[in-house]
Amino acid sequence: MVMENGKILEVKDLAVSYKVYEGILKVLRNVSFYVLKGEKIGIIGESGCGKTTSMKSIMRILPTNALLEGGEIYYKGKNILKISKKEMTYLRRHSISMIFQDPSTALNPVFKIGPQIYDIVKYSSDRRLTKSEIHELAISYLKQAALPEPERILDSYPFQLSGGMKQRVNIAMSLASANDLLIADEPGTSLDVTIEDQIMRLLKSIVEEKHLSIILISHALGTVRGFVDRIYVMYAGTIVEYGPTKSIFSNPLHPYTRLLIESVPKLMGKKIPEGIPGVVPSYLNPPLGCRFSTRCPFKMDICEREMPQVYEAEDGHFVACHLFRKEGS
Amino acid sequence: MSTFKFVGKSLAYSIISLIGLSVLVFVLARVLPGNPARAALGPNAPPEAVQALMQQLHLNEPLYIQYWYWISGIFTGNWGLSLYTHRNVLLDVEQFFPATLELIIMAGIIDLLLAIPLGLLAGKMENTYVDNIIRVLTYIGIAIPSFVVAIFLQLIFGYGLHLFPIIGELSPGVTPPPRITGLYVIDGLLTGEFNVVVDAIWHLILPSFSLALGPLAQEARILRSAVVENKNSDFTLSEISHGLPDSIITTKYLLKPSLIPMITIYALDISSIIANAFLIEFIFNWPGISRYGLNAMLSKDLNGIIAVVMIAGVLFVIANTLVDVIIGYLDPRSREEVSD
The missing domain is CATH 1.10.3720.10 (MetI-like)
Structure with missing residues (x-):
C-alpha cells in the first residue's frame, strides 16, 4: 500500500452521469480532489451540485442508473474503481465509512438499533467475536458517540429516538468501520442548529482523537469554517476553487465563491443579502464552457466556449476560472 | 406496548367483527324472498303442515328473537336443521x-x-x-x-x-x-x-x-x-x-x-x-x-x-x-x- 505524498485518497478527473428518462444527466465533470492522512477537508456547494454523487462514487454505492464515464479514485495507492468486490468490502469494513445526511432514513426502520449495530461490529472485526464481546464493543461505540443510556438505545427502534440521537447512532456505527477515512455527508443539515453544533463538535473530537481523515460535506459555509483544513468549492458538478480554509474565506477568488460568501445573512447586517441570481444549469444540457457562466457577473466570451483550467493564484490556493488565466497559457 | 396487549387488542377487534358479521348474515338470509318452510315441504303440502313447520323453525317470531334462538344455538351445538340433508347443520359442517x-x-x-x-x-x-x-x-x-x-x-x-x-x-x-x-x-x-x-x-x-x-x-x-x-x-x-x-x-x-x-x-x-x-x-x-x-x-x-x-x-x-x-x-x- 504505497501512498503518494501522504495522500490517503485522491480523486482524479471523475466524471459521472445519470441515465434518466429524458436523457443523460452529465453531473460530475473533471472532479479532482485529495485528502492527506489525518487531514480534514470540506466540500461545499449548493444542493444538487454533485457532492453526494462524488462521495457515493468513493464508496461505490452509486445507483444503478449512474454511469461512471471517467476518472480514477486512488485510495492508499489503489484504484478503488478497479479493485474486486471483496477488496472493496474489506475497505468498507475496516477503513472507510460514510455518515449519511438524513439520520431518519439511514437506519433500518424495522430493526432495533441493537441488531443493526451488532452486525456492523461483527463484520468489521478481524476475528470472530463472542456475543458478549460484540455487545461490549457496541456499547463502547455508543458511549464514544456521547449517547446516554446505551443499553436503552440498543433496545430501541429508530423511530423511538430523536434526530440527534439517530445521527449519534450513525456516528457510533461508523466508528466500528472507519479506521482511516470518514465521509460525513451533511451530518447536521437535517437537525436543529444547536444539535447540529453538538454533532459537529462530536465529529471533530472523534476525528482528532482517532487521527482520522475526514471529508465533510456541507452547503453551509459556517459549518465547515471552524472544522476543516482545506475547502473545495463545488458548483454544478465541477470544482471551481480550492485551498486552505483561511485563504478561501479571506480571499475568495472565484466569482461563485465570492457571491456565496456574500450571500450568507449576517446577524448585524442591515438587510438580507440578495443571493446569487439565476439557477443551476440543467445537467441534461449543461453549458459547454464554464458551468457558472450562465450566472456569472464577470462573464467573458471565452467562458461560454471553454471549460476553464485550474490556476494556482496563491500558494496552495487554486481556482478554475478564466479571469485568472495567466498570460501565454 | 407489549406484544401480549397488542395481540389482545387484535383479538378484541376480531370478535367485534364476528358479532357484526353474524347479525348481517342472519338478517340477509331472513329477508330473502320465499318461504323456507314451503320450499322444504314442497308445493303440494297442506297449509297446516307449512304453518306447523314455521312454528317449529320459529319463523313466525320477530327477527331479534329468531337471532337469539340462532346465536344461542350456535354455542350449544344446535346449528338448526338443514332442510336439505335433514340433520343438524353442525354435523354437515x-x-x-x-x-x-x-x-x-x-x-x-x-x-x-x-x-x-x-x-x-x-x-x-x-x-x-x-x-x-x-x-x-x-x-x-x-x-x-x-x-x-x-x-x-x-x-x-x-x-x-x-x-x-x-x-x-x-x-x-x-x-x-x-x-x-x-x-x-x-x-x-x-x-x-x-x-x-x-x-x-x-x-x-x-x-x-x-x-x-x-x-x-x-x-x-x-x-x-x-x-x-x-x-x-x-x-x-x-x-x-x-x-x-x-x-x-x-x-x-x-x-x-x-x-x-x-x-x-x-x-x-x-x-x-x-x-x-x-x-x-x-x-x-x-x-x-x-x-x-x-x-x-x-x-x-x-x-x-x-x-x-x-x-x-x-x-x-x-x-x-x-x-x-x-x-x-x-x-x-x-x-x-x-x-x-
Missing part, C-alpha cells in the same frame, strides 16, 4: 368443512412459499432478464382466473403427463386415516400413516396451486416493488457501506421491511382464495363444503346458507387477525399506532 380448510391452508402456504422468493429475486435483479421473466409470469398469473388455471393444470399435469391426480382427496385404494381433525394430512401425521400424508398432499397440489396462483402473482409483484424501493434507500446504502455481506442485507435487512405491503395484500387475497375455493372444489370434485353450500342456496336452506357464509366470514376474520399480528411483528411502528 363437521363432515364437509375439513377438506375445504385443508385446501385453503395449503393454498395459503404455497402462495407465501412462492411469492416471497419470486418477489425478492425480481426486486434484487431489477430490469434483468430474470426480472422480466418473473414479470411476464406474474402478469399471466394475475390475468387468468383460477378455474381456468385449474382446467389447464388438470389437462397438462394430470391428463397429459400423469404426474398428479385430477380429482378427489385420496387415491382409490387408500383408506382415510382415523378421523381426528378431519384434515387428512394432519390426521395422517398424528396416527403415523405417512403413506396417507403423502397421498393427501399429492392430491392437494393441483387444486391448491390453482387457488394460489393469482394471489401469489400479485403479491410477488408488490414485494418486488417494495424491494426495489428499499434497496435504493439510505439505510441499505448505509448497510452496504459498512461492509455487511450481501446475503445478510438481502435476506434480513431488505426482506423484512419489504414484506409489510405484501402481507397486507395477502390478508385481502385470502378472501379471494376462500371465494375461489367454491369453484375449484367443483372442478376437482373435492368433497368440501362448497357443494353443500351451493345446494343449500338452491333449496333456500336458511341454516345451511348461514352456516356456510359464517364459516367463510370466520375464516376471513381469523386470517386477518393473524396477518395483523404478523404485521405487528414486522413493523414496530404499527404496534405503536394502536397504543394509547
Whole structure:
C-alpha cells in the first residue's frame, strides 16, 4: 500500500452521469480532489451540485442508473474503481465509512438499533467475536458517540429516538468501520442548529482523537469554517476553487465563491443579502464552457466556449476560472 | 406496548367483527324472498303442515328473537336443521368443512412459499432478464382466473403427463386415516400413516396451486416493488457501506421491511382464495363444503346458507387477525399506532 505524498485518497478527473428518462444527466465533470492522512477537508456547494454523487462514487454505492464515464479514485495507492468486490468490502469494513445526511432514513426502520449495530461490529472485526464481546464493543461505540443510556438505545427502534440521537447512532456505527477515512455527508443539515453544533463538535473530537481523515460535506459555509483544513468549492458538478480554509474565506477568488460568501445573512447586517441570481444549469444540457457562466457577473466570451483550467493564484490556493488565466497559457 | 396487549387488542377487534358479521348474515338470509318452510315441504303440502313447520323453525317470531334462538344455538351445538340433508347443520359442517380448510391452508402456504422468493429475486435483479421473466409470469398469473388455471393444470399435469391426480382427496385404494381433525394430512401425521400424508398432499397440489396462483402473482409483484424501493434507500446504502455481506442485507435487512405491503395484500387475497375455493372444489370434485353450500342456496336452506357464509366470514376474520399480528411483528411502528 504505497501512498503518494501522504495522500490517503485522491480523486482524479471523475466524471459521472445519470441515465434518466429524458436523457443523460452529465453531473460530475473533471472532479479532482485529495485528502492527506489525518487531514480534514470540506466540500461545499449548493444542493444538487454533485457532492453526494462524488462521495457515493468513493464508496461505490452509486445507483444503478449512474454511469461512471471517467476518472480514477486512488485510495492508499489503489484504484478503488478497479479493485474486486471483496477488496472493496474489506475497505468498507475496516477503513472507510460514510455518515449519511438524513439520520431518519439511514437506519433500518424495522430493526432495533441493537441488531443493526451488532452486525456492523461483527463484520468489521478481524476475528470472530463472542456475543458478549460484540455487545461490549457496541456499547463502547455508543458511549464514544456521547449517547446516554446505551443499553436503552440498543433496545430501541429508530423511530423511538430523536434526530440527534439517530445521527449519534450513525456516528457510533461508523466508528466500528472507519479506521482511516470518514465521509460525513451533511451530518447536521437535517437537525436543529444547536444539535447540529453538538454533532459537529462530536465529529471533530472523534476525528482528532482517532487521527482520522475526514471529508465533510456541507452547503453551509459556517459549518465547515471552524472544522476543516482545506475547502473545495463545488458548483454544478465541477470544482471551481480550492485551498486552505483561511485563504478561501479571506480571499475568495472565484466569482461563485465570492457571491456565496456574500450571500450568507449576517446577524448585524442591515438587510438580507440578495443571493446569487439565476439557477443551476440543467445537467441534461449543461453549458459547454464554464458551468457558472450562465450566472456569472464577470462573464467573458471565452467562458461560454471553454471549460476553464485550474490556476494556482496563491500558494496552495487554486481556482478554475478564466479571469485568472495567466498570460501565454 | 407489549406484544401480549397488542395481540389482545387484535383479538378484541376480531370478535367485534364476528358479532357484526353474524347479525348481517342472519338478517340477509331472513329477508330473502320465499318461504323456507314451503320450499322444504314442497308445493303440494297442506297449509297446516307449512304453518306447523314455521312454528317449529320459529319463523313466525320477530327477527331479534329468531337471532337469539340462532346465536344461542350456535354455542350449544344446535346449528338448526338443514332442510336439505335433514340433520343438524353442525354435523354437515363437521363432515364437509375439513377438506375445504385443508385446501385453503395449503393454498395459503404455497402462495407465501412462492411469492416471497419470486418477489425478492425480481426486486434484487431489477430490469434483468430474470426480472422480466418473473414479470411476464406474474402478469399471466394475475390475468387468468383460477378455474381456468385449474382446467389447464388438470389437462397438462394430470391428463397429459400423469404426474398428479385430477380429482378427489385420496387415491382409490387408500383408506382415510382415523378421523381426528378431519384434515387428512394432519390426521395422517398424528396416527403415523405417512403413506396417507403423502397421498393427501399429492392430491392437494393441483387444486391448491390453482387457488394460489393469482394471489401469489400479485403479491410477488408488490414485494418486488417494495424491494426495489428499499434497496435504493439510505439505510441499505448505509448497510452496504459498512461492509455487511450481501446475503445478510438481502435476506434480513431488505426482506423484512419489504414484506409489510405484501402481507397486507395477502390478508385481502385470502378472501379471494376462500371465494375461489367454491369453484375449484367443483372442478376437482373435492368433497368440501362448497357443494353443500351451493345446494343449500338452491333449496333456500336458511341454516345451511348461514352456516356456510359464517364459516367463510370466520375464516376471513381469523386470517386477518393473524396477518395483523404478523404485521405487528414486522413493523414496530404499527404496534405503536394502536397504543394509547
